[in-house]
Amino acid sequence: MDSGNDFRDRVVFITGGARGQGRTHAVAFAQRGADVVICDRCEDSPAVKYPLATEEDLAETVRLVEATGRKCLSAKLNTADRPAVDELVARAHAEFGKIDIAIANAGVSVIGSIDTMSIETWNEVIASNLTGVFNTLGAVAPGMIERGYGRCITISSMMGRQGGTQQAGYSPSKWGVIGLTKSAAQDLAPHGITVNAIAPGNISTPMVHNDALYSVMRPDLEKPTWDDVAPVMQSLHVQPVPVLEPEEITRVALFLAAEASAHMTGIVVPVDAGVASRVTA
Ligand SMILES: NC(=O)c1ccc[n+]([C@@H]2O[C@H](COP(=O)([O-])OP(=O)(O)OC[C@H]3O[C@@H](n4cnc5c(N)ncnc54)[C@H](O)[C@@H]3O)[C@@H](O)[C@H]2O)c1
Incomplete structure (x- = not known):
């Protein structure tokens, strides 16, 4: 039985693709035949206390994708900026004719409690982790509807399924991703499009x-x-x-983009070393 892990003639759009999990996804899809569209903000944020990716990181992902023989379109943009996301999707349509698979992966981690978190930190984490996912799904949905096909994957977190100390911003942002995923799954189900979330545990990337x-x-x-x-x-x-390796998330992303998961939509797949056993069914 073919699980459909062959992405020849597919186009995948991955946000936050300059490094970490986004890079691993980009290379894995390219190795399986897909052309790749990536974006990353490539600049730090005053609200985020660790360095974000650089333009060199983005160029390196492009190099790795092209080394597989596939094409790679890239852009430096913030996913909170809807016109910029729309423009990149339009460029992808002009270059490749379509986007089949979208992985809304870009995100930031912030630590802070409800009594101390600044509004600037809250605004950053909601903009990057929730509005960015809304913009990504919203930008690709019309083209997918037109063609009657799409696979959308969002990246939540184990912290999107529970609260926690110092999680006054990150947990709500990732919890919101699950609500958005389930709602979009229902909107897009009539059009042959699935929308599913992955909820990672600690993953070995620069975020950690x-x-x-x-x-x-x-x-x-x-x-x-x-x-x-x-x-x-x-x-x-x-x-x-x-920690788990980013490839463990990539394997699930490949599955959620493949024909094997054609009739799975609106679900959350935890890849979290068992944390799912602590939260509700
Ligand atoms: N690493 C973990 O432990 C972990 C756990 C659970 C969930 N996640 C989620 O996985 C996803 C990938 O993170 P990662 O672990 O690869 O970390 P990472 O920091 O290496 O990668 C995230 C990338 O997103 C980019 N980015 C951030 N905000 C952006 C924005 N608004 N617009 C465009 N690009 C933006 C960053 O520059 C970076 O390249 C994130 O959504 C993160 O919240 C990570």
């Missing part, structure tokens, strides 16, 4: 491996190292592993 997060995890140490932080990260999971 940075001094700011290390200090939040080990406030008792002046310069915590990964060895100091790993046990705390592991305690957030149920299975005894501190």
Whole structure:
């Protein structure tokens, strides 16, 4: 039986594609025959306490995709900027004729409690993590409706299925992604389009491996190292592993983009080392 993991003649659009999970997705789809469209803001935010991707990172993803023999269209843009997202989707349509698969992956992590979080931090995390997903799905939906086909994948988080201390911004933003995913799934179901979310646990990317997060995890140490932080990260999971690899998310994204999942829509797939066992069915 063919699970349909062949993406020749498909076009995939991935936001936040300069590094981390977005890059892993881009290369994996290209290796399976898809042409790729990526964007990334490629600049830091005063509200985000670790470095975001750079233009060099974006160029490196383009290089890796092109090294597979596939085409790669890229743009430096913030997914909170709807006209910029619409413009890139229009360029993709002009160049490739369509977008078949969209992965709304761009996002930021912020730490803060309800009594201390600034409105600037709240606005950043909602803009990047929720409005950006709304803009991505909204921009690709008309073309997918026209062609009667589409696979949309959003990236929530294990923190989108629970609350937590210091999660006054990130958890609501990722919880909102699930509500948006389920609503869009119903809007788009009549048109042959599926919309599903992945809820990752701790994933080994620059979002996790940075001094700011290390200090939040080990406030008792002046310069915590990964060895100091790993046990705390592991305690957030149920299975005894501190982080998962980005490829573990990519494998699920490939499945949710394939024919094998044609009749799965509006679901949330946790890839979270067992955290799903702690939240409601
Ligand atoms: N790493 C984890 O532990 C983890 C866990 C759960 C969910 N996630 C989610 O996975 C997704 C990918 O994150 P990652 O782990 O690869 O981290 P990452 O920081 O390496 O990658 C995120 C990318 O998104 C880009 N980006 C951020 N805001 C943007 C915006 N508004 N417009 C355009 N680009 C933007 C960044 O520059 C960066 O390149 C994010 O949505 C994140 O919230 C990550």
